[in-house]
Amino acid sequence: MTLEIGVLGYRFMGKAHANAMARLPMFFPDAPEIERIVLVGRDEEALSDAADRLGFSSVSTDWTEVVDEVDVFYNLGPNHVHREPSIAALEAGTPVFCEKPLAPTLEEADEMAETAREAGDDVPAGCAFNYRFVPAIQYAKRLLEAGELGEIQQVRGRYLQDWLVDPEAPWSWRNDEEMAGSGALGDLGSHTVDLLRFLVGSDDLAGEIERVSGHLQTFVDERPVEGGDETRSVTVDDAYTAQLEFENGAVGSLEGTRVAAGHKNDHTIEIHGSEGSLQFSLERLNELEVLRDGNRGYETILVTDEDDPYVDHWWPPGHVLGWEHTFIHENYEFLSAVANGDAFEPNFDDGLAAQQVLDAIERSDEQGEWVSLE
């Protein structure tokens, strides 16, 4: 059986997922067979060009006609387009893979997760937290689950970018509250919250995030519209910080920013337990810094050995992987789940859980006080 795939969105994320799908047969021979059957968008010409380049056999400008015709629906549009098509697909029994953050608002995310639960386990609804699929992150999870760091006491997550440090950088939908929900918080913070939940969120580690204090800040209030003389208002945050307390009492710090000069895509996670520590940075994603086993300092592990997660599919030790490989691993897991009727994680509940934390951060910022999650 070949899974027929429909994809909404053909820019950055469209390209990343199309590439991932195209590479599965050569490197993951046990992945299900798929066909990129329809690419969905609004601008017919751009759409048609993209379909050619990304290997789709047809195009459509109407997602309503697609969601119940395909075997799997990928929703890779901007945040404000996540809800409606995803729900329609799930209601039609079509497995959905939706980009993160799950939705611009908690309400929408809630509705989407509810729909996914109703659709049932054999209609997987995945949320695209691709950084779970970095080999070094999966390796870190192995260490954590084996208890090698002891009791988790402190975590730190930050995601630093600099593409808005120039006040003349142009306005985009990502600067608009209506379309994006929030700024650095939703775009970057959702990744960080999910990674922390993935790594330390289980009951025998730190558990869920229990309460938060948040702070959002916008440094540049309006930005020029590309190709014109106008400016438009920035209605989202350029940067956020947060403090966390986990169920087990562990403390955490979060930060995300689009104005950190010199940091392009610097997503770092640091975890301290009673028996060890670890550090990860996305710009050096093949490496993991680990302190354990009575060692005195961090050991720099190049996570490219044959028995490291996913690595046996690729190249010999030391032949490093790139950012895009996270999408290939993610698509492999998601499409395998669809084909096998298995559950997939991260799912819409994970997307919702991240959203709840982000929403609590935003409310905390407005109220000037800690906010507890239910």
Place this chain on the structure above:
Amino acid sequence: MTLEIGVLGYRFMGKAHANAMARLPMFFPDAPEIERIVLVGRDEEALSDAADRLGFSSVSTDWTEVVDEVDVFYNLGPNHVHREPSIAALEAGTPVFCEKPLAPTLEEADEMAETAREAGDDVPAGCAFNYRFVPAIQYAKRLLEAGELGEIQQVRGRYLQDWLVDPEAPWSWRNDEEMAGSGALGDLGSHTVDLLRFLVGSDDLAGEIERVSGHLQTFVDERPVEGGDETRSVTVDDAYTAQLEFENGAVGSLEGTRVAAGHKNDHTIEIHGSEGSLQFSLERLNELEVLRDGNRGYETILVTDEDDPYVDHWWPPGHVLGWEHTFIHENYEFLSAVANGDAFEPNFDDGLAAQQVLDAIERSDEQGEWVSLE
């Protein structure tokens, strides 16, 4: 004229300052002449040994007899012994140099700063924030004051140690609220707050810290008393985190901990401005990471060139300095100020300002909401 110095305290800090004083003549020939005339403590035998080793010509077990007899009084005792002798000295017109944090409580710090102001500018009252005197930090300040980082938008300060990560690490006065005031917050946080104030606190940079959200946590509730079977309660924090907002709207994050496995004395400061960034780490204190001048990445500057701050007193480029050199620079500046009747910074007002921030963090933690500083 030779300044006669009396010093209360002969352990870690006593040794660090005695060493600093002893080295001034060879490396800072224009420093005032001094004599280490009396060392103050309680345990006569230990005191006498220490005086021999640290080069003091006499000892005393009664600070009240010392503070008005010497030209300068160093108060290097535990936090709860800061207030009384410092005030007595200042009231006697004796310049005082007091270890940090200025006091266990804001009230005491307030009283000390008030007394120092009354004593007047020609009776310097210094607070021992020695990290201001790292050459790389002074170099960073030069860059910041020259506007090379543009408008300050984000700062991060964290101070990670691991000496309490072992639950069996013994109890000490540093674990006791009465004697220490707080734990990681006061001990480590006071350094971090002061460094941030020093670097970005001026009006044309970020200005003062305006409001804070704080979080304190104790992971190990009681600890064994050394040399016995008993345990005693830990009544201070093992770790704290905080969020900051500065006068100019810049956002900040703070963290201090004594339970970060693998970090011995890891004090890092990171600053992002609209035109550049910088990073400093105490464990590599000869280095500064700087992004500026349209560069694309951080430049690793070894701050050991002849025209770098203080370096002409020492060795040729690349011959690195150590932690103790911060004390020599600090003592040079303080004793020169005393000899010349000049003002000295960081002074008790700086000590108080740091204390106000720490106090606000503590109150925020108790109240679960942001606290504004007046």
Place this chain on the structure above:
Amino acid sequence: MTLEIGVLGYRFMGKAHANAMARLPMFFPDAPEIERIVLVGRDEEALSDAADRLGFSSVSTDWTEVVDEVDVFYNLGPNHVHREPSIAALEAGTPVFCEKPLAPTLEEADEMAETAREAGDDVPAGCAFNYRFVPAIQYAKRLLEAGELGEIQQVRGRYLQDWLVDPEAPWSWRNDEEMAGSGALGDLGSHTVDLLRFLVGSDDLAGEIERVSGHLQTFVDERPVEGGDETRSVTVDDAYTAQLEFENGAVGSLEGTRVAAGHKNDHTIEIHGSEGSLQFSLERLNELEVLRDGNRGYETILVTDEDDPYVDHWWPPGHVLGWEHTFIHENYEFLSAVANGDAFEPNFDDGLAAQQVLDAIERSDEQGEWVSLE
């Protein structure tokens, strides 16, 4: 027109090139159209499996029937199989792309380069020095050619691996002089020599390598044959070192090893000129360390900006590439040259030039004295 490609070899290098070819249409839309038409090998079953997985439409166990039937012939077999099929293809007017080192011996390399020259410029004969196609390396070349490092005075190249550090690691053709020519020297040294030639070999930089001193060493004399009780002799070097002198008087050091515990694929290049320095390491291939423009320290440049070499074909800044991307860039350039009838570099003359240096290193080792290259 579609180029029909025949490939000899279906293991590590076969997979790397098949992947590269498969990805061209999506990321390099102006690359020529190609068809992976025939895969050549000896073991029919393995071959057939590989052809399926790697996307070839047919297989052959006889390269003689292939080399004149295809539009392009890739020779990815072991070193001792490079000469005969490559020459046959070139004599048939078929462009050839051959893995490195060009041949086990200088004589064979010479004959191959001679044949390539006779075939003429419109029959490109490429030699697979893929590390020329790392964006950071191309960026370094831009800097060097713009004269930003001044007069080149010192270079250092080393390639450290550890897969033979265990004396029980099994014997393979790479340990055999007949089949491989040499050990670390040919396998690793050919890459290093080519990168140095590429970066500083032009006349206005350091020029060609003029004389060398070499040293080869074998630490483990025999190794177990996999799946049996026998051992076989290791007849090649485990490690080599060399000193170089370039035409302009610059000095150089080379080293390659398969027994450097802790180094998986650590290929580093360091260059010092009269006005700057640079450093590159393959395990962090997205980064380049550069000292220039009157800076005081190395600047860590993440070579992932839109106007960095090849990067506009991929992802936004900070989304790092992997090892395999070097093959995609290399195939893009080679196949474009074939389609357009352009010359391609690195070609067989470059392969020969590297071989001449390696041969001189080997002779120097035997003779115990410096050896000049003609």
Place this chain on the structure above:
Amino acid sequence: MTLEIGVLGYRFMGKAHANAMARLPMFFPDAPEIERIVLVGRDEEALSDAADRLGFSSVSTDWTEVVDEVDVFYNLGPNHVHREPSIAALEAGTPVFCEKPLAPTLEEADEMAETAREAGDDVPAGCAFNYRFVPAIQYAKRLLEAGELGEIQQVRGRYLQDWLVDPEAPWSWRNDEEMAGSGALGDLGSHTVDLLRFLVGSDDLAGEIERVSGHLQTFVDERPVEGGDETRSVTVDDAYTAQLEFENGAVGSLEGTRVAAGHKNDHTIEIHGSEGSLQFSLERLNELEVLRDGNRGYETILVTDEDDPYVDHWWPPGHVLGWEHTFIHENYEFLSAVANGDAFEPNFDDGLAAQQVLDAIERSDEQGEWVSLE
């Protein structure tokens, strides 16, 4: 008993050793008592100033009157002044501590070592290879001697400085063959050779260096004389490289340079054994990178724990030491040996052994072939 010390030389090295002596009582209470009794030089005024600053009670412009009057004689003059006063002192039965390299030529070094052997073990003759006394280096030696790296197979030593990269940097005695013997080779190479001998030179590790191939190069042929219009010829090397073979078959690479832009005092040692590896860099002298115990990557060890070599004399963990501390440890060991009548290493035989290697490198460079050491 108080040892009366006479010191020839009051510039860089004079200051470094005077500082070391001055600090012993506070930090090494069991060090012998000493008195800096006479400082020897030629320029009376400068000498007198220096004596004041460095704590000497008298001065002399005639070393012949000093060497037999003091209990210990430090020879810290330029290389060409090492031989005569050192020999005179030893012949008078006065222990000598001489700066490195031991002499400008092998012949002089030989004569000095011969004299030292004749003077006997109770007249210690130390050679100032201070980098043996870095705690991280001593820690490395512990690991090596415990066999933790297995059989030593490869070593690398390089010492990079940049103070002559500017062709206008002024001429000094260090550029003159008569006075200095050689350039980077003697000045930097002597340190590197000694560290390698110290770390791996014992019989059960790599043993002595058995043969070498050397290469010396001068990039700037003449330099301006400070304060005038003249230039003088540079008659020594700006940079050298060498290949080594040790008794046990281990291979090595050496390099030293004064023209490596961006490197101030970058002395690195790297060692690979059959069971592990280690790396050290002088610019981060508190750290050691170690791979062992079945770890996968290098562990960054901050060698500042209480039971690390010499550290218990200083500060708590993480409070880093500087370059000058190596002199304090060195003086402590040497003066203790003098006081106790013990042998001291590194001694003149070690100085000679380093010189033999450097001489062999120089002869190899002249002859264009490997040179064996007897």
